[in-house]
Amino acid sequence: MHELGLLTGVVTAVTQVAESRGATGVEKVGLRVGTMSGTHEEALCGAWPLATQGTLVDGAILEIETIQAQVWCPQCEAKQDIDEFFALVCPQCSTPTGNLVSGKEFEVTFADLRDN
Ligand SMILES: [Zn+2]
Numbered sequence: 001m002h003e004l005g006l007l008t009g010v011v012t013a014v015t016q017v018a019e020s021r022g023a024t025g026v027e028k029v030g031l032r033v034g035t036m037s038g039t040h041e042e043a044l045c046g047a048w049p050l051a052t053q054g055t056l057v058d059g060a061i062l063e064i065e066t067i068q069a070q071v072w073c074p075q076c077e078a079k080q081d082i083d084e085f086f087a088l089v090c091p092q093c094s095t096p097t098g099n100l101v102s103g104k105e106f107e108v109t110f111a112d113l114r115d116n
Pocket of ligand 1: 077090092094095
């Protein structure tokens, strides 16, 4: 599973921070995930217990913030929401645009550490 690999990277990064600060565990981890990032929230939530098992992050809540993918359309002079089947055209006026302004995000936004 693709998501498991990504989450293993997240867990490794959070574990390093937690260890460097002497935390005894992690309460919650925040992720920002774009709708064009190639991952799905259900799959991420499903893989989370596996990714964290036996680590310092075990038992932490995963909080996902979904970022709607958007392109900039020069014809509309506006950002337009696109779905995951985006085909390089503006969904409003069909002007070709490959100018993705958001949607590829996959990043850790915060980790609430436990220190007692
Ligand atoms: Zn347009």
